[in-house]
Amino acid sequence: xxxxxxxxxxxxxxxxxxxxxxxxxxxxxxxxxxxxxxxxxxxxxxxxxxxxxxxxxxxxxxxxxxxxxxxxxxxxxxxxxxxxxxxxxxxxxxxxxxxxxxxxxxxxxxxxxxxxxxxxxxxxxxxxxxxxxxxxxxxxxxxxxxxxxxxxxxxxxxxxxxxxxxxxxxxxxxxxxxxxxxxxxxxxxxxxxxxxxxxxxxxxxxxxxxxxxxxxxxxxxxxxxxxxxxxxxxxxxxxxxxxxxxxxxxxxxxxxxxxxxxxxxxxxx
Amino acid sequence: xxxxxxxxxxxxxxxxxxxxxxxxxxxxxxxxxxxxxxxxxxxxxxxxxxxxxxxxxxxxxxxxxxxxxxxxxxxxxxxxxxxxxxxxxxxxxxxxxxxxxxxxxxxxxxxxxxxxxxxxxxxxxxxxxxxxxxxxxxxxxxxxxxxxxxxxxxxxxxxxxxxxxxxxxxxxxxxxxxxxxxxxxxxxxxxxxxxxxxxxxxxxxxxxxxxxxxxxxxxxxxxxxxxxxxxxxxxxxxxxxxxxxxxxxxxxxxxxxxxxxxxxxxxxxxxxxxxxxxxxxxxxxxxxxxxxxxxxxxxxxxxxxxxxxxxxxxxxxxxxxxxxxxxxxxxxxxxxxxx
Numbered sequence: 195x196x197x198x199x200x201x202x203x204x205x206x207x208x209x210x211x212x213x214x215x216x217x218x219x220x221x222x223x224x225x226x227x228x229x230x231x232x233x234x235x236x237x238x239x240x241x242x243x244x245x246x247x248x249x250x251x252x253x254x255x256x257x258x259x260x261x262x263x264x265x266x267x268x269x270x271x272x273x274x275x276x277x278x279x280x281x282x283x284x285x286x287x288x289x290x291x292x293x294x295x296x297x298x299x300x301x302x303x304x305x306x307x308x309x310x311x312x313x314x315x316x317x318x319x320x321x322x323x324x325x326x327x328x329x330x331x332x333x334x335x336x337x338x339x340x341x342x343x344x345x346x347x348x349x350x351x352x353x354x355x356x357x358x359x360x361x362x363x364x365x366x367x368x369x370x371x372x373x374x375x376x377x378x379x380x381x382x383x384x385x386x387x388x389x390x391x392x393x394x395x396x397x398x399x400x401x402x403x404x405x406x407x408x409x410x411x412x413x414x415x416x417x418x419x420x421x422x423x424x425x426x427x428x429x430x431x432x433x434x435x436x437x438x439x440x441x442x443x444x445x446x447x448x449x450x451x452x453x454x455x456x457x458x459x460x461x462x463x
Numbered sequence: 464x465x466x467x468x469x470x471x472x473x474x475x476x477x478x479x480x481x482x483x484x485x486x487x488x489x490x491x492x493x494x495x496x497x498x499x500x501x502x503x504x505x506x507x508x509x510x511x512x513x514x515x516x517x518x519x520x521x522x523x524x525x526x527x528x529x530x531x532x533x534x535x536x537x538x539x540x541x542x543x544x545x546x547x548x549x550x551x552x553x554x555x556x557x558x559x560x561x562x563x564x565x566x567x568x569x570x571x572x573x574x575x576x577x578x579x580x581x582x583x584x585x586x587x588x589x590x591x592x593x594x595x596x597x598x599x600x601x602x603x604x605x606x607x608x609x610x611x612x613x614x615x616x617x618x619x620x621x622x623x624x625x626x627x628x629x630x631x632x633x634x635x636x637x638x639x640x641x642x643x644x645x646x647x648x649x650x651x652x653x654x655x656x657x658x659x660x661x662x663x664x665x666x667x668x669x670x671x672x673x674x675x676x677x678x679x680x681x682x683x684x685x686x687x688x689x690x691x692x693x694x695x696x697x698x699x700x701x702x703x704x705x706x707x708x709x710x711x712x713x714x715x716x717x718x719x720x721x722x723x724x725x726x727x728x729x730x731x732x733x734x735x736x737x738x739x740x741x742x743x744x745x746x747x748x749x750x751x752x753x754x755x756x757x758x759x760x761x762x763x764x765x766x767x768x769x770x771x772x773x774x775x776x777x778x779x780x781x782x783x784x785x786x787x788x789x790x791x792x793x794x795x796x797x798x799x800x801x802x
Binding site for chain 2: 215230231295296
């Protein structure tokens with residue numbers, strides 16, 4: 195009997211290896227979904243593309259941004275942040291689906307790392323976000339967007355967007371595990387991101403908004419992250435919003451990772 | 464290691480005011496098949512969830528393969544397999560990918576996980592469908608794949624929670640064959656079922672569960688003996704005279720007749736049903752009772768329940784109360800038939 199126990203309780207290093215390996219295996223499993231259900235990826239990319247086109251050609255002409263020659267240069271930072279946030283709302287939906295279909299029960303009865311289901315889900319959604327972000331950059335470039343601040347800041351902008359999306363994935367995970375069923379997760383996942391995304395500097399300058407709203411908008415982490423992204427894509431003040439944005443990301447993770455993990459434990463138990 | 468693969472002592476679990484498991488003692492020797500028989504909501508699934516570490520008990524102890532389900536949960540998961548009430552397989556993966564996924568999460572390594580996936584596909588006759596996504600599988604195929612997934616880790620103790628609920632008879636029979644083969648491998652198996660016939664075919668030892676308690680234990684033969692062999696079911700045209708009918712035939716039974724209020728059916732345990740049919744007709748005729756239905760049938764779980772508890776197996780709300788479970792197959796219990 196002791197031999198079984200020894201084998202099943204590995205050394206810390208082996209345990210770390212399995213934790214990473216399990217997360218990778220679950221990530222891969224989640225990504226298969228996008229290959230096997232092409233419409234899923236198609237429609238989650240069409241929407242942001244439509245936003246790029248709508249804002250560039252429909253609203254763009256009416257929006258005056260002081261100091262910016264082409265609106266699309268201003269727009270793209272906002273579009274990228276919007277894209278990762280909308281994408282991350284799917285984290286909760288995916289988890290609710292796994293819960294309701296018994297997959298979570300199966301996973302929990304296996305000798306795998308407990309963290310792997312949540313880590314794998316948020317990671318696979320980050321990979322999906324990377325794909326959509328790259329596509330957005332291509333579409334943006336086609337309608338006139340250019341990175342003006344150099345290659346390294348451009349890569350940093352993409353990395354920042356993904357990190358921000360990862361943080362929101364954990365909020366979404368917490369929501370999905372709290373409401374438990376797929377439809378509710380879908381609905382609950384969206385309502386709270388709309389005001390965050392649109393009452394921000396993502397699409398229009400903050401100065402154009404009424405004073406009472408400006409206070410909220412300036413404190414909104416979406417505004418802060420979009421401003422940092424603008425610094426990284428257009429040039430201009432970057433350090434301050436970048437540090438603030440990173441602080442928000444770390445803060446969100448510090449709060450919502452434990453909350454989501456706790457929900458996961460209880461949701462299945 | 465001790466001889467018992469599963470031992471529980473005074474196991475308890477409540478969900479709010481509902482005592483889902485209310486002091487259950489079980490013991491299953493290694494290499495045997497134990498059946499938990501009971502209606503929806505009797506507490507069967509909760510017992511399985513505790514024994515597979517998905518749920519912590521409120522009280523009592525449980526050991527599986529020598530491991531305590533709470534203290535040694537992590538080590539225990541390496542030596543058990545579970546096929547829950549759903550076919551917990553990923554629709555968007557192929558059959559092979561599903562098995563491979565589970566193998567990797569049992570930490571078998573890439574090559575071994577692949578090998579076992581192929582082995583299971585072969586064993587469950589899914590080789591032809593191995594590279595199709597599960598979305599295209601029939602219900603029976605999903606169940607077989609799910610069972611395969613629960614065996615990928617070569618578990619010492621296997622848990623099957625209502626493995627055939629919702630399947631058509633043909634799929635059910637073929638799944639029974641598969642499950643019987645497992646037993647030859649020396650795997651200890653605990654299965655839950657609502658069907659006496661299923662327990663009869665598969666289990667060495669049956670525990671009848673009702674209201675979170677074990678109300679009877681033994682082989683299915685022993686349980687059937689409590690019913691008394693066959694069952695004679697009589698219905699008379701005039702329902703108000705059901706009691707008279709019961710009285711008229713009482714003498715012929717091996718036990719006391721039961722009258723089901725809602726249907727007016729009189730059921731009587733008898734040793735040899737066919738032999739006394741003529742006499743039953745004569746007696747009812749003599750009492751001037753017109754027969755609307757008369758049949759001899761094998762006892763079902765409902766009959767065992769009736770004999771053990773004096774009431775028909777009732778569904779309680781336990782499944783609905785328990786987080787993480789949506790009852791499947793509710794109401795699929797075969798209706799009492801007098802055909």
